[in-house]
Amino acid sequence: MTGTQIFDRLAGDIKSSANRPPDEDALARLAEQMTAASITSGKMLRELRERMFPTNDEPSALDVAHTLRAEFQQWVAESQAVFERAQRLELAGRPIPGTRELGDLIGMTLAMLQVTPQDHLRSLRQARAGSTLSIEELRRELQLKRGG
Amino acid sequence: MSYSLSVAADARAALASLDPWLQEETLDEIEKLLGDAAALIPRSGSDIVVHDFTRTAHGRVYYVFLTLRPAREAAVVDVLSLGCFVR
Numbered sequence: 001m002t003g004t005q006i007f008d009r010l011a012g013d014i015k016s017s018a019n020r021p022p023d024e025d026a027l028a029r030l031a032e033q034m035t036a037a038s039i040t041s042g043k044m045l046r047e048l049r050e051r052m053f054p055t056n057d058e059p060s061a062l063d064v065a066h067t068l069r070a071e072f073q074q075w076v077a078e079s080q081a082v083f084e085r086a087q088r089l090e091l092a093g094r095p096i097p098g099t100r101e102l103g104d105l106i107g108m109t110l111a112m113l114q115v116t117p118q119d120h121l122r123s124l125r126q127a128r129a130g131s132t133l134s135i136e137e138l139r140r141e142l143q144l145k146r147g148g
Numbered sequence: 149m150s151y152s153l154s155v156a157a158d159a160r161a162a163l164a165s166l167d168p169w170l171q172e173e174t175l176d177e178i179e180k181l182l183g184d185a186a187a188l189i190p191r192s193g194s195d196i197v198v199h200d201f202t203r204t205a206h207g208r209v210y211y212v213f214l215t216l217r218p219a220r221e222a223a224v225v226d227v228l229s230l231g232c233f234v235r
Binding site: 049050051053055103104107108110111112113114115119120122123124126127130131132133134135138139142145146 | 152153154155156157158159163164168171172175178179182190191193194195196197198200202209211212213215217224226227228229230231232233235
C-alpha cells in the first residue's frame with residue numbers, strides 16, 4: 001500500500017473538475033506523505049543489506065538473502081511509482097520534500113540489486129583463490145587496460 | 149594499517165566496464181575506505197561490508213555499490229562485487 005491509487009484518483013478528479021475548485025494542496029500533501037513513508041521503509045530495509053550477501057551457502061542464510069532481495073525489489077517497484085508522481089508534481093511547480101532523497105535511495109538500491117546472492121557467493125570463491133595487490137597496482141592495471 | 153586488495157574476477161570485470169572517470173572515482177572511494185578503520189568494521193552477524201556512493205556527471209547520476217570483506221589479521225580486503233545504476 002503506497003497510496004498511488006488514491007493519488008491517481010484524486011489527480012483524475014482535479015483534471016475533470018470544471019465546476020469544483022481543484023484540491024491540489026491535498027494531492028501535494030498526499031505525495032509528501034507517500035514520499036516520506038517510502039523513504040522510511042527504504043531506510044529500514046537498508047539496515048539489513050548485509051544479510052543479502054551471506055558468507056556461505058547455508059540454506060537458511062540463502063533463504064534470508066532471497067527473501068530480502070524480493071523485499072527490496074518490491075520496495076523499488078512501489079517507490080518508483082511514488083517517485084514518478086512526486087516528480088510529476090515538482091515539474092508542475094509543486095515542490096515535494098524528500099523527492100530527491102527518495103530518487104537516490106531507489107538508485108542506490110537498483111545498483112545493489114545488480115549483485116545477486118549467487119553472484120556474491122561466486123565472488124567469495126574467486127577472492128579466496130586470487131592473489132593480492134595494492135590499490136596503486138590495481139589503478140595501473142586498469143589504466144593499462146584502457147590504454148591497450 | 150596498510151591493506152592489500154584481493155579483487156574477485158567478477159568485481160574486476162565490473163570495475164573495468166565502468167567509464168574511465170568512474171573507475172578512478174571508485175578506486176578513490178575504495179582507497180578512502182582502506183584508510184578508515186571504522187568503515188571497515190562489518191555490522192554484527194556479518195563479515196561483509198557494504199558501501200555505496202553517488203556521483204553526478206554529464207547531467208546524469210551514477211550510483212555505485214560495493215561489497216568488501218576485510219581480513220584484518222591478514223591485512224587484506226577482498227573486493228567482492230560491484231553494481232552500478234545510472235539515472
